[in-house]
Amino acid sequence: MKVLVTGGAGFIGSHIVDRLILEGYEVVVADNLSTGSPANINAESRFYQVDITGDDLQDLFAKEKPEVVIHHAAQADVQVSQREPVFDSMTNILGTVNLLQCCITYNVKKLIYASSAAVYGAPCYLPVDENHPVNPISNYGISKYVPELYIKAFHKNFNLNYTILRYANVYGPRQGLKGEGGVVFLFARRFLAGEPPLIYGDGEQTRDFVFVEDIVNANLLALEQGDGMVINIGTGAQVSVNDLCSRLREIFKSDLRAEYLEPRPGDIKKSVFDISLAKNVLGWQPLVSLETGLRQTIEFYRDLWREV
Structure with a gap:
């Protein structure tokens, strides 16, 4: 085909x-x-x-x-x-x-x-x-x-x-190389640069990653x-931006703490999918846990920026 x-x-x-x-x-x-x-x-x-x-x-x-x-x-x-x-x-x-x-x-x-x-x-x-x-x-x-x-x-x-x-x-790997990055990429880039991740609002907004x-x-x-x-x-699982930041901090073994900024207009507070359909x-279901996916993603960025 x-x-x-x-x-x-x-x-x-x-x-x-x-x-x-x-x-x-x-x-x-x-x-x-x-x-x-x-x-x-x-x-x-x-x-x-x-x-x-x-x-x-x-x-x-x-x-x-x-x-x-x-x-x-x-x-x-x-x-x-x-x-x-x-x-x-x-x-x-x-x-x-x-x-x-x-x-x-x-x-x-x-x-x-x-x-x-x-x-x-x-x-x-x-x-x-x-x-x-x-x-x-x-x-x-x-x-x-x-x-x-x-x-x-x-x-x-x-x-x-x-x-x-x-x-x-x-x-995941390859995100944000030239286009829109997403919060995982943006956090990873700042951790790798030794800069505090930026969180808009209180960080309690949730997403389905x-x-x-x-x-x-x-x-x-x-x-x-x-x-x-x-x-x-x-995935059907809610993860807060604060939780995501904490998980990445552990993976990077970093002491950097997030810097909180004013909420962005139009940002949705809570979001998670029903994936029953x-x-x-x-016959699909998510197979990669957030922990595994984040580690694979960070490994990709580390290798990429090491070459740069």
Whole structure:
């Protein structure tokens, strides 16, 4: 089976590419390298430096004719989405529509779309399941949700099969190398630099941290399962930012204490996913504990910055 991974030189996409190749799939990568890194490109994939908003994407489809598309190319930084909403919406919304049009023109069998917990906004209840109201409070949340509507419309009008995976807070090796970092990366970078980690607010805000390899597993299962469904991918466990900081401090064997700053406007206080549907439909469950995932991530950054 030939699979096209958009954003395949990025944090999550590159891990998916690696696993697909390991499993024997033929893999094509599309990435404009704005936040993806050439170092992440698997040599056994066929790489195209194209932007999903451009006409070159159609040329790629005409040449490669992928059977499945795993769509991770995106503007993924919430703060950028607030500063540059036109750029954010062009990339995430119009880029996805362009991709969908290519899927129909070249008879793609299935699209797997990487969506986000940001579509839910501030939770009305916990844990957040797939029936939770969608009420994004950031431009990023809006620009990740609107493509879901287009995907469902293309399914209804053109019979394009799909699975939408809504990710919790993903972390792991390769995160933040060029693009949006996430709190694990940001804390790790400051610990390695001998600087105190920065926490906005009181640190009691919680998140559902899921390791990138567990995200990869969900995508591979979605190749054959979860048709026509929206599925949460997380761990179902709440971890406070203070707790995360403490765990990293122990791993680094550091005496550095967090520096607390004013809360950022729009920050969600509590968030955790109900992952029952992923377990029941995909047969998926998170396999990597937070402790193991953090240690693997820190080892990657230590090796990387030692080389630098």
